[in-house]
Amino acid sequence: MQRYEFKVVPAPRKDEKLRGVKTVEERFAQSLTTLMNQMGRDGWDYVRADTLPVDERSGFTGSKTSFQYLLVFRRPLDEAAALKASLMTKPEEVKSTPRLGPAEPPAGTAPALGPAAGSDLAAE
Numbered sequence: 001m002q003r004y005e006f007k008v009v010p011a012p013r014k015d016e017k018l019r020g021v022k023t024v025e026e027r028f029a030q031s032l033t034t035l036m037n038q039m040g041r042d043g044w045d046y047v048r049a050d051t052l053p054v055d056e057r058s059g060f061t062g063s064k065t066s067f068q069y070l071l072v073f074r075r076p077l078d079e080a081a082a083l084k085a086s087l088m089t090k091p092e093e094v095k096s097t098p099r100l101g102p103a104e105p106p107a108g109t110a111p112a113l114g115p116a117a118g119s120d121l122a123a124e
Helices: 024-041 079-089
Strands: 004-010 045-058 062-076
Touching (some): 004 024
Antiparallel strands (some): 004 062
């Protein structure tokens, strides 16, 4: 079974200004082409584009939802990286959390609250 690693990058928001490329659509397509060719040179294959909601802070107490446009890429892991990834993702043995017993009443009496008796600070 082939294993992959994934990389998600924001889609370009601004178009590139190039000679001979005049329309917004052509400039945006060129920006996307540049990004995809750069990722391809690094061994990443394009998988898909996604739009996902993100909750952002707005003012002191408010929040608003915006949408982020993302491009998803993947590349195959080599055998060593696949083995390392599988070891990292295996669930470790779950250790049971020690349970606390019933609370015991405190031994003796609690000290009095207030300034310490016989302290130089108490006399001031």
